[in-house]
Amino acid sequence: MKSLLQFLSKYSILLMFIALEVLSLILVTTQNQYQRSAFFSSANSISGWTYSIYSNISSYIGLKKENQVLQEENTLLKNQLTMLENQNEALREGLAADYTYADHDYNFISARVINASVNKNHNYLTLNKGKRDGVRVNMGVVNSDGVVGIVCSVGERFSTVIPAINTDAAISCKVKNSNNMGFLKWDGRDYRYCQLKDMAKHIELNVGDTVLTSGVSSIFPSNIMVGTIKEINTAESDAYHQIVVTLSTNYNQLGYVNIVSNNTQIEQLAQEHEYMD
Amino acid sequence: MNIWIKNILRFLIVMCLQILLINNLQLWGLCSPCFYLLFLFALPPTLPRWAELIIGALTGLIIDIFTNTLGVNMAACILVSYLRPIFIKTMIQDNDRLTDTLNLKTVTPSVYIRLITILIAIHHFVLFNLEAFSLSNWWLTLIHIVLSSVATLLLILLADILVD
Numbered sequence: 166m167k168s169l170l171q172f173l174s175k176y177s178i179l180l181m182f183i184a185l186e187v188l189s190l191i192l193v194t195t196q197n198q199y200q201r202s203a204f205f206s207s208a209n210s211i212s213g214w215t216y217s218i219y220s221n222i223s224s225y226i227g228l229k230k231e232n233q234v235l236q237e238e239n240t241l242l243k244n245q246l247t248m249l250e251n252q253n254e255a256l257r258e259g260l261a262a263d264y265t266y267a268d269h270d271y272n273f274i275s276a277r278v279i280n281a282s283v284n285k286n287h288n289y290l291t292l293n294k295g296k297r298d299g300v301r302v303n304m305g306v307v308n309s310d311g312v313v314g315i316v317c318s319v320g321e322r323f324s325t326v327i328p329a330i331n332t333d334a335a336i337s338c339k340v341k342n343s344n345n346m347g348f349l350k351w352d353g354r355d356y357r358y359c360q361l362k363d364m365a366k367h368i369e370l371n372v373g374d375t376v377l378t379s380g381v382s383s384i385f386p387s388n389i390m391v392g393t394i395k396e397i398n399t400a401e402s403d404a405y406h407q408i409v410v411t412l413s414t415n416y417n418q419l420g421y422v423n424i425v426s427n428n429t430q431i432e433q434l435a436q437e438h439e440y441m442d
Numbered sequence: 443m444n445i446w447i448k449n450i451l452r453f454l455i456v457m458c459l460q461i462l463l464i465n466n467l468q469l470w471g472l473c474s475p476c477f478y479l480l481f482l483f484a485l486p487p488t489l490p491r492w493a494e495l496i497i498g499a500l501t502g503l504i505i506d507i508f509t510n511t512l513g514v515n516m517a518a519c520i521l522v523s524y525l526r527p528i529f530i531k532t533m534i535q536d537n538d539r540l541t542d543t544l545n546l547k548t549v550t551p552s553v554y555i556r557l558i559t560i561l562i563a564i565h566h567f568v569l570f571n572l573e574a575f576s577l578s579n580w581w582l583t584l585i586h587i588v589l590s591s592v593a594t595l596l597l598i599l600l601a602d603i604l605v606d
Contacts, residue, residue, distance in 0.1 A: 178491045182524040185499050189520060192506075192513030193572055212508050219462050282465070282509065284474050286574050289510040325510060353579055 206318050206325045207280055207291040213323030217293050220279035224420070231420045238309045271386050273423040274298055276306075279323075283330060283356035283416050290314060290326040294424065300324045303384060305425040311390035311413035312336060312378060313422050329391075330356045330416055337382045338391050341375040343368070349376075349391060349410065356416045358395060361408040368406070370397055376410050383427050445486060445542050453501075456481045461508045464597075472586050475593035476515075478505060479565060480601055482522055483558055486542045487530050498523025511573060518569040522561050529557055546602040559595060566591045 173180070207213060280291035294300050296319050306313040306326050314328035315336075327334045329349055336349040338361060347363040361376060374394045380387025392410040399406045460478040467475070482498055502519030506512050533556065534549055541548040566587045574583045
């Protein structure tokens with residue numbers, strides 16, 4: 166017993182060092198990307214608050230350009246709205262009027278990006294909306310250019326998002342005008358490009374084709390812009406195409422985004438919870 | 443000024459600079475300097491080792507919480523806090539060790555630069571390898587380590603020269 170105590174006091178600093186290192190390595194390895202506690206991420210109130218103050222100040226710098234982009238998007242949406250209204254009218258006349266949509270019902274929650282990184286393998290964004298505003302884990306995030314990412318942890322007033330440029334992210338995609346689905350992965354190199362995986366070799370693709378969300382996962386509505394095919398490098402021995410996609414979203418200049426809240430998904434999850442309890 | 447207030451002030455300034463300014467510098471996605479190491483380097487050399495370990499761990503944890511890299515900076519900082527007193531003991535003369543801070547002015551410049559270069563290199567090596575957590579892009583990680591180390595070293599020396 167005495168020699169044990171002597172040993173402990175002699176090597177106390179080394180033991181403490183090892184204990185702390187083990188603790189931090191446990192933190193590194195056990196953090197579950199999707200169910201992570203909001204306390205230890207930038208969605209907690211102190212860091213969220215710091216970032217939102219900073220972003221309040223710095224957002225004035227890009228305000229003019231942001232305004233212009235919003236203006237343009239507004240016009241575009243208005244045009245689409247009138248077009249759809251006309252189309253709807255025509256369809257309703259054709260369909261005896263009491264047709265209800267079976268499709269998913271999506272709502273959008275507007276939010277501002279208050280912190281973002283592009284230079285890591287595991288990049289994250291922080292948004293200034295949280296549980297209070299109806300944000301939940303696994304909601305999709307889009308902006309006027311296209312897909313941004315998926316919500317991974319939610320605090321009371323802030324939330325963090327795994328963007329497409331995180332090596333853990335995978336977003337279900339399709340190529341426009343075909344129903345072949347694949348998924349989007351990032352290799353950790355350049356934040357402007359992603360890889361499109363799981364596209365079998367027999368599928369005919371061209372450089373410049375548009376990549377859209379597939380809508381099967383119900384995280385994103387279908388047909389949201391992801392990017393365009395930049396190059397296809399398929400070797401003779403490959404079973405799948407090696408596709409590089411230019412992302413339509415510029416992750417270096419994110420301002421305002423929309424969080425996609427899927428009403429049927431919430432109902433579905435609530436039901437699943439009931440069965441579990 | 444009281445040594446406590448001095449260190450707390452240094453902590454706040456360095457952390458604010460790191461989190462709000464330096465983390466937003468994205469030079470080709472390959473250079474992310476860790477300026478906050480200045481705080482750990484400038485701690486009093488007379489500080490008990492257990493206290494230094496805990497301060498290192500907390501500093502790393504705070505950076506991690508802000509950058510969503512839980513445990514990564516913490517591991518690297520603990521290693522720096524563990525190694526710093528050992529290096530001080532072997533590299534720096536006794537009479538220099540009695541000052542209440544460690545910077546370019548309190549110890550011989552060449553010794554100081556050598557000391558922090560080694561610590562920065564070790565810190566960045568651990569940091570970026572843990573962050574990548576794979577060997578698939580090892581050369582990219584290596585470039586990242588080298589560029590960031592140089593940038594960190596220059597920033598810290600610049601701060602030492604500019605601020606008394």
